Amino acid sequence: MAEIKIAAENRTEFGKGAARRIRRSDKVPAVLYGSGIDPTHITLPGHDLALALKNSNALLSIALGSDTHLCIPKQVQRDPLRGVIEHADLLLVKKGQKVTVDIRVHLVGEALPEALVVTENSTISVEAEATHIPESVEVSIEGLEVGSQIHAVDLDLPAGSSLAIPEDWLIVNIVAAPTAEEIEAELEEAEAEAGIEHDLSDEDIAAAAEAEDVEGEGEGAEGEPTEGGESSEGAPDGGDSED
Structure with missing residues (x-):
């Protein structure tokens, strides 16, 4: 993964009011931490950061003064309505250093027509070199039939990556499509x-x-008067009569 260069500035103001002023100027408050150094508070250009973080595991090269720091996004806070970045925690890394990250599971192909593909886990955790973090892992479901399953151990991980989850984790489950x-x-x-x-x-x-x-109509048919004016229901037998 190529490094994405972003110019940063030191941040000297703190608190909610200062954060709001930073965001109004189209910048984002952020923190650099890790590698045994004290956290460094910085501000980053909002547009550049948003473009860089379209990939959640982007490798950032942060230029701060005369120094350059390699880092990956560890936690990103976004406005729940607008989706804009409000704050970012960036983890400092070094070339050759192993890090644990989550990557997307990307399905390719099509299962049989009567099958329903259920993605049990849409992301998996892997360990990879900080400068060679894969964006995703491809999983082929081509021609799979009902009852087929794909577990973590079945995945073909990119070179240099290894599972950071149990091998028996269910990734994809093929079940019968409902009628x-x-x-x-x-x-x-x-x-x-x-x-x-x-x-x-x-x-x-x-x-x-x-x-x-x-x-x-069925109810009206019951109890209709007979020709003699007597109801058919309970009509006399026509036998004896009293004088």
Whole structure:
């Protein structure tokens, strides 16, 4: 990974008010630490830092006065709404030094049509040289069938990298894709639990009205008067009568 050079300035003001003033000038407060030295408080140009940190494991070359420091981002705070960087902690590293970082799992290929691909872990931790941190690891799912699994030990890591997680960690799980009926049933169950009710469609309303009409006709047929004015229900047998 190539070094990304950024010019920094020493920071002498601290506190929330000072941080707000720094951000208003399109800069970001940051801290350099590690390698057995005291933390150094700096400010960085916001635009340059944002571009550099599009890769979460970017190798930064921070120019501060006459000195240059190699570092990697360790913790980055962003505004939850705007997504802009508010503060950055940068870990000082040296060439040849091993560091533990998280890298993305990138799936390539397609599983069989009846299979559903479940990514159990979208990132993994690896140990790599600070100046050779991989951006991601590729995982092929081409032609995999239901029941297939890919564990950490199955990954083909970039040269110079090693796992920093247990080998039996499940990365990708291939399961049977749900049917349309199963999806609809799960949706209806979730909506019922959430108390969501839907208005009836015109077709549903018409079907319900027709069912009521049929039921009403069936009830009206019972107990209709006979020709003699007597109800068919409970009609006399036509036998004996009293004088």
